Amino acid sequence: MDREEFVLVRDMVRSLATRFGVTSADEVKPSTRTAAQQALDDMGLADLRRTSPPAATAQECALLAEEHGRHPLTTSLLGTVLLAPELLRLLGADTSPGTPTIALTRELRLPGETPTDLVAWDSEGADSALCVTAEGTVTRVELGPAAPSADLVRSVRAVPPDAPVETVGRLAPPDRLRWQSYALVVVTAELVGAAGSLVEQAVEYARFRRQYGQAIGSFQAVQHLLADATVLVEACTSVTRYAAWCLDNEPPERALTAARVAKAEVNSSALEAVYAGTQVFGGIAQTWEHIAHLYLRKVRLGATLLATTDELLAALAVPEVTR
Amino acid sequence: MTDTPLDFGDPADLDRLRREFRAWLAEHPLPERQSGEPVPVFLRRWHRLLHSGGWVGLDVPERYGGRGLTALHQVAISDELGACRAPGVPRIGYLAHALLEFGSEEQRLRFLPPMLAGDEVWCQGFSEPGAGSDLAGMSTFAARHDGFYIVRGQKLWTSYAQYSGLCLLLARTDRAVPAHKSISAFVLPLDRPGVTVRPLRAANGDDEFCELFLDDVRLEESERIGVEGVGWALAMTTVSYERNALDTGHISKYGLLVERLRRHAAEHQGSLPDGLLSRIGRCVVDYEVLVAHARRRTAERLAGQVAGPESSVDKLLMTRTEQRLYDTALEVFPAELSGVGGELFGDYLYSRAASVYGGTSQIQRNIIAKRILHLPSNG
Numbered sequence: 001m002d003r004e005e006f007v008l009v010r011d012m013v014r015s016l017a018t019r020f021g022v023t024s025a026d027e028v029k030p031s032t033r034t035a036a037q038q039a040l041d042d043m044g045l046a047d048l049r050r051t052s053p054p055a056a057t058a059q060e061c062a063l064l065a066e067e068h069g070r071h072p073l074t075t076s077l078l079g080t081v082l083l084a085p086e087l088l089r090l091l092g093a094d095t096s097p098g099t100p101t102i103a104l105t106r107e108l109r110l111p112g113e114t115p116t117d118l119v120a121w122d123s124e125g126a127d128s129a130l131c132v133t134a135e136g137t138v139t140r141v142e143l144g145p146a147a148p149s150a151d152l153v154r155s156v157r158a159v160p161p162d163a164p165v166e167t168v169g170r171l172a173p174p175d176r177l178r179w180q181s182y183a184l185v186v187v188t189a190e191l192v193g194a195a196g197s198l199v200e201q202a203v204e205y206a207r208f209r210r211q212y213g214q215a216i217g218s219f220q221a222v223q224h225l226l227a228d229a230t231v232l233v234e235a236c237t238s239v240t241r242y243a244a245w246c247l248d249n250e251p252p253e254r255a256l257t258a259a260r261v262a263k264a265e266v267n268s269s270a271l272e273a274v275y276a277g278t279q280v281f282g283g284i285a286q287t288w289e290h291i292a293h294l295y296l297r298k299v300r301l302g303a304t305l306l307a308t309t310d311e312l313l314a315a316l317a318v319p320e321v322t323r
Numbered sequence: 324m325t326d327t328p329l330d331f332g333d334p335a336d337l338d339r340l341r342r343e344f345r346a347w348l349a350e351h352p353l354p355e356r357q358s359g360e361p362v363p364v365f366l367r368r369w370h371r372l373l374h375s376g377g378w379v380g381l382d383v384p385e386r387y388g389g390r391g392l393t394a395l396h397q398v399a400i401s402d403e404l405g406a407c408r409a410p411g412v413p414r415i416g417y418l419a420h421a422l423l424e425f426g427s428e429e430q431r432l433r434f435l436p437p438m439l440a441g442d443e444v445w446c447q448g449f450s451e452p453g454a455g456s457d458l459a460g461m462s463t464f465a466a467r468h469d470g471f472y473i474v475r476g477q478k479l480w481t482s483y484a485q486y487s488g489l490c491l492l493l494a495r496t497d498r499a500v501p502a503h504k505s506i507s508a509f510v511l512p513l514d515r516p517g518v519t520v521r522p523l524r525a526a527n528g529d530d531e532f533c534e535l536f537l538d539d540v541r542l543e544e545s546e547r548i549g550v551e552g553v554g555w556a557l558a559m560t561t562v563s564y565e566r567n568a569l570d571t572g573h574i575s576k577y578g579l580l581v582e583r584l585r586r587h588a589a590e591h592q593g594s595l596p597d598g599l600l601s602r603i604g605r606c607v608v609d610y611e612v613l614v615a616h617a618r619r620r621t622a623e624r625l626a627g628q629v630a631g632p633e634s635s636v637d638k639l640l641m642t643r644t645e646q647r648l649y650d651t652a653l654e655v656f657p658a659e660l661s662g663v664g665g666e667l668f669g670d671y672l673y674s675r676a677a678s679v680y681g682g683t684s685q686i687q688r689n690i691i692a693k694r695i696l697h698l699p700s701n702g
Contacts, residue, residue, distance in 0.1 A: 003327055010326075059328045066326075203696050218699045223692030230691055231639045235612050241329060242615035249334045261611040264604070313604025317588040 006060050010067055012043050017071035024289045028152050033074045037125035040075040046099070050085040052092070058182060062189040062244035066237075069193025072294045074153045076101060079122025082186050087130050090179055091138060091169040101126035102183075103141055103159055108305045110134075110180060117161065119147055124155040132179060136171035151301040153294055177252035184259035184306055185244050188266045191302040192236045195270035195277075198295040199229045202277035209282075222280060229276035232269040239265045257316070264312040267303040274299045329622040332395040340396055344403050347376045353409050362529070363444075363486040370413040370441035379412075380439040383419055388436030394621040398574070402614060405578015412575050417564035418445050418491060420630075425508065425549040425557045434489070434510065446487040448478040448511065448535055449558060455480070456686040458493075458558060459502030463537060465494040465509065472496070472509070472547070474517075474540040480680070484520045484533035487513055491561070493554045506554030510546045517541070527669035563630035565681045566638035567620060574614060577644055580652055580670075581610045587655055602651045609644040616640055632694035635687035642677040642684055649674040 001009065020036035022028055045064075048056040056064075061082050068077045079101035088096060103118040105111050111118065112134045120129035120143050131139045144158035171179060203226055206217030216222050243262035246255040278285045278292050285292035303309070351372060356365040373379050381397045383389025390396075397416070404412055415438055422431055422438075437443040454460035463476025474494055484490065490511040497505040513520060517540035522530040549557060588595065588603045595603075620637060624630065649671040653659055659667040678684040692698045 006327060057328065063326065063328065203698065206698060214701070215699045217692075217696075218701045220689070220692075220701070223696075223698050224685070224688040226696055226698065227688035227691035228639075230696060231636050231643075234633075234636045235616060235640055238616035238619040239612045242331060242618055245329065245331045249331070258611070258615075261608050261615075264608045265612050310601060313601040313608065315604070316607045317585065317600045317604035318592060319582070319585045319589055 001056055001060055006056075006063075009045070009048075009056070009060075010064060012045075013064055013067045013077070014071075016040060016075060017073060020075070021071045021073055022153065022294070023072075023291065025152050025294060026289070028074055033124050033155060036073065036075050037080075040077060040081070041099070041125055045077070045081045046085050048085070049082060050089055052089055054086075054089060058185065058247035059241065059244040061182075062185050062240065065186045065189040066193035066196075066240070069190035069298070070197035072153055072291055074124060074155070076122040076124040076126065076155060078186055078190060079120075080124070080126050083122075083183055084126075084130050086182055087132065087138060087179060088168075090171055090175045096140070096168065098127040099125055100128045100130045100140065103129035103131035104306075108301070110183070110306060115139075118159040120144075120157040120159055122154060123157045126157075129157075129159060130168065132171065132176070136173065136176040138168045138171060140166045140168050149301070151297045153298065154301075174252045177256050178247070181243075181252065181256045181259040182247055184256075184263045185240065185247060187302065187306055188236075188240050188259070188262045189244065191266050191270045191299050192233070192240050194295050194298050194302075195236060195266075195273040196233045198277040198292065199226065199233055199273050201291075202226060202229075202280040206280050216280070225276050225279060229273040232273040232276075236262075236266045236269050236273075260307065260312050260316055263307050264309055264316065267307075267309040267312070270299050271303050325623055325626065325628070329619060329626070331618050331622050332393070332399075337395065337399045340392075341399055341403055344376075344378065344400055345407075347378070348407060348409075351376060353407075361486070363483045363531075366410060366413070367441055367444065367486070369410045373413070374440045379441070380415070380419060380435075383423070383435065383439060387423075387431055388439040393625055395618065395625070398614070398618055398621055401574040402578060404575035406582055408579055408582065409575065411573075411579075413441065415439065415445070416567075417561050418447070420564045421491060421508075421557055421561040422548070424560055425553060427548075429545075430510070430548060443489055444483070444487040445489045445491060446481050446484045446513075446533075447561075448481050448484075448490045448492040449561075450478065450480045452477060452479050456683050459506075459555075461493060461495060461502070461506065463492075463494040464498070465496050465507060465542065467496060467551075470544050472542045472544070474509075474511075474537045474542055476537050478535035478537070479532075481520075481533045481535045482531050484513065484535055485522050485530070489513065490535070491548075493558055496551050496554075500552075503555045504552045506558070507551045508548040508554040508557045509542050510548060511537075511540070511542065515540050515542075525673070526675075527672035529669065529673075560630060562681055563634040566634040566641070566687075567617060567630075573641060573645070574617060577610050577613065577648055580648055580667075581606055584652060584655055599651075599654060603655065606644075606648045606651050609647055613640055613644045632690050635682070635690040635695075638681060638687050639684060639691075645674045645677045 065078055080099050083102045084100040101120050101123045104121045106117045106119055111131055115131055115133055129141050131141055141159045142163040144160040147156045147158045149156040206222055207215055209216050239262045243258040246258040274296050281292050284290050354368050380389035381392045382394040385391040401412055422434055451461050465472040465474045490513055492509045492511040493506055495505050496507040517538045519536040521534045523532040524530055525532055584603045584606055652667055653671055659665040
């Protein structure tokens, strides 16, 4: 996309937030979820990554995921708009009907050789889920009932264990790497947006919230807390945007390393930044009505999603095979 | 800080440069430091060798002795240097930028080519005993006379002044106006009468830091950089670049140690104590984050953003990387701690300075709070 076109698409995602962004956990209801997802689907963004070559670069998609993460939106942009269509594009035979999302293990990892006990992750508006095994086989599975998620704005559904499994195709090894890297980057980008947004909201709050007769943002202790959180968000932003660019421009092995580095950084730093933001909000952030815990839930769960810090650090500690 | 797609360069073009550099390295073996050879002398030999191959100042225009490429090319070379166990890249990026932005054309033509070539070595005379992070508190004074200045004062932490020929000097030229308008910048030849350089021994045993005593030193008007009073802006620009790991050559230095840790991890994967593999992985992540961050900054600069307060973010990230890296390295190589400590231990001690030099970490946080987040002032 050219720059103007990208800004237009990004603003469409942003406009969803003003219309459908929830302002508290109480507003997260099935009817509001459906309405928001319908509005997202009407934008036709699922085609961004479905065609070959794709209409949007991976970097653009990551920026959209980042924007989506900035707002408390119940829409499944990642699952149904960015991830599942990418999988179908990589398979090269997009004859599949409907709106799939992706399936992960119950621990929210990428499935192994023989996937069992799956959930359809980010499933609002989806009618099936695609599962990629460790060797690259892509299957389509049915959706079961809604499954609880600690991330209250994210829709997750069970996958019936006895439901028929339809094989959709098989990813060649480089495409399997591309898919994994893309999934890591898109998920990571959403977390960066969430952490950055909560820190910005905390900065805004610190400007007018008064204690001891002055704005708390004038206290150096608070300033340094927010400055450190800003550094962490900037680190997350840099590493994720670079990883996204690598998807478009570098060989799959290098792109995967960059994606793993980004996820490892974001797992810890985005969470740390959210902690700082929550600290600045003080007691009010501990209430059910306040929006802070929606961000905390998303980022805390996101830090284990697809790959945990421990898994990534162990893998990254040894030299790359490609170097 | 842009929120639209960034151009991180043409990978094919950058790969060509990397290959060209590796081919050059294959024909020019890395120099060995001779026993007793001071580090700056060794680094200068390396600097000259690199320059002879055209690997210094890649982003400096050709007419000033550079290659006229982009800063992204410079990142690629810094990266390569780290990966191939080379000594660090010459730390001249921030000095070159100060001259490029504030020097006259005559000064740029006179000073940049020998700076890039390593023929003239520069140091930086900013800090004073009474003015470190609080640069506005400087008291070195340059009294203006007809066509020349007489400078009196003292500078401190002037790295490697005893090995340098020139100093980028800041001095106050007007006592009547606030610091931000009364500081001017000069090129000070260190062999000028009245200049005394006294090395200070640092905690790691090195004599990098120096004191500089200026007793009625005469400087010509033509040795002033820019107009009078522009010194504050020049200093801010210089430290903005100095706070970026790319411009100071730190990326290659960290990369070198990170590669060493990764090799160790690969060789001893089964026998590493609990948690150490993760800590090595964390160092890899810190380093890669810093490189990605330098690339993003560079891409933003190429897209037209000027260096500003966000360099405080860069500095804090650089500090995080350096301090965690050396701390971990001592756990991985405990033998470095036996006896009086090896070279790595010396670097570890030096890493503690990362949160002090170029503005302390607390100053960087103040800058972020006030100039990026626009938080209110106290009172």
